[in-house]
Amino acid sequence: GAGVSQSPSNKVTEKGKDVELRCDPISGHTALYWYRQSLGQGLEFLIYFQGNSAPDKSGLPSDRFSAERTGGSVSTLTIQRTQQEDSAVYLCASSPRGRGYQETQYFGPGTRLLVL
Amino acid sequence: DAKTTQPPSMDCAEGRAANLPCNHSTISGNEYVYWYRQIHSQGPQYIIHGLKNNETNEMASLIITEDRKSSTLILPHATLRDTAVYYCIVRVPRNQFYFGTGTSLTVIP
Numbered sequence: 654g655a656g657v658s659q660s661p662s663n664k665v666t667e668k669g670k671d672v673e674l675r676c677d678p679i680s681g682h683t684a685l686y687w688y689r690q691s692l693g694q695g696l697e698f699l700i701y702f703q704g705n706s707a708p709d710k711s712g713l714p715s716d717r718f719s720a721e722r723t724g725g726s727v728s729t730l731t732i733q734r735t736q737q738e739d740s741a742v743y744l745c746a747s748s749p750r751g752r753g754y755q756e757t758q759y760f761g762p763g764t765r766l767l768v769l
Numbered sequence: 770d771a772k773t774t775q776p777p778s779m780d781c782a783e784g785r786a787a788n789l790p791c792n793h794s795t796i797s798g799n800e801y802v803y804w805y806r807q808i809h810s811q812g813p814q815y816i817i818h819g820l821k822n823n824e825t826n827e828m829a830s831l832i833i834t835e836d837r838k839s840s841t842l843i844l845p846h847a848t849l850r851d852t853a854v855y856y857c858i859v860r861v862p863r864n865q866f867y868f869g870t871g872t873s874l875t876v877i878p
Binding site: 657688695744 | 811856
């Protein structure tokens with residue numbers, strides 16, 4: 654079946670511009686997660702969705718970062734006024750049930766963001 | 770936070786078994802051990818997970834010590850396509866997967 658998909662696969666933007674990153678989770682998965690991975694680093698958790706609500710936003714690095722999820726499916730991560738330190742790979746993952754369950758998360762291919 | 774210790778890098782000859790160790794001495798009784806891998810420029814790929822018993826699937830085997838303080842991921846017949854960074858994860862608080870820097874496995878022809 655279809656896995657997690659993300660778009661765009663690559664994004665180059667100028668400092669100060671806003672960007673939107675999209676994630677399509679596996680159909681039927683309740684939980685959705687955003688992470689980012691800087692060059693040579695491990696994954697950094699950003700935000701977790703259970704359905705359309707985000708009970709855990711603790712990883713968002715600043716108020717320039719926001720995310721929403723609609724229809725219990727597609728999610729958009731928005732970065733306003735991008736800075737060069739925002740350059741990273743942004744990964745989305747989904748899992749069937751989410752909070753309270755230790756379950757496998759399935760990752761998308763990521764969006765590579767470069768801020769010039 | 771997830772606390773695992775993995776060697777930063779390993780080599781393995783093609784066709785041989787690759788044994789990737791992970792220490793997780795602070796693991797709690799109800800925490801699973803997960804293994805993922807990340808091939809260059811791709812998202813992390815789930816490999817296997819387990820709690821107490823050894824597990825095997827089409828990709829790999831997971832051997833967990835009786836005290837659960839360490840585990841070994843075994844790729845029985847490594848191929849060049851298994852070259853990747855392998856992550857051992859043992860703590861999933863609030864559904865966050867903490868990936869460290871993992872083990873960079875290079876399969877040598």
